[in-house]
Amino acid sequence: MLPIRLDLDVSTQPDVTVVTLAGELDMTTCPYVTQATDTLALKGQTLALDLSALTHMDSSGLNMLLTLRNRARDEHGVLHLLGVPRQALRVLDLTGTRSLFTLRPRLTP
Structure with missing residues (x-):
């Protein structure tokens, strides 16, 4: 079994x-993010995913983000992506999905 290549903090x-993610967001790690976010109430709330420490995102990660975006919208919540790294921005740009997300700079401690 491969070690999980993603740290997650809520x-x-x-x-x-x-929700702060650090590492790789891919087919192996997306289920952990989904499991953690499924328990969060989104109704009228803002959910911010801090992606600034993400080292890689593939199409599975994009699909998970789109699903989470749709869930937030359906529950009258808001999803923000914080500090999106260059590689993940490239995935959003190549797929024409950047405009579907609200992008914000990384939160400062």
């Missing part, structure tokens, strides 16, 4: 939940 504040 921080909940009154108006926003931040």
Whole structure:
């Protein structure tokens, strides 16, 4: 069995939940992100995914982000992508999906 190549941290504040991802977002790691985000209430909330420490994202990662975006919209919530790295931006650009997401700079501690 291969080790998981993704660290995930969830921080909940009154108006926003931040999920910080570090490592690779791919077919192997997406189920862990889905499992963690499925438990979060999105109704009227902002969910921010901090991707600034992401080293790789493939089409599985993009599909997971699109699914999460649709879920947030369906539950009257908002999804923001924070600090999206160059490689992930390239995936969004190549697939024509960048405009579907709200991109923000990385949160500063």
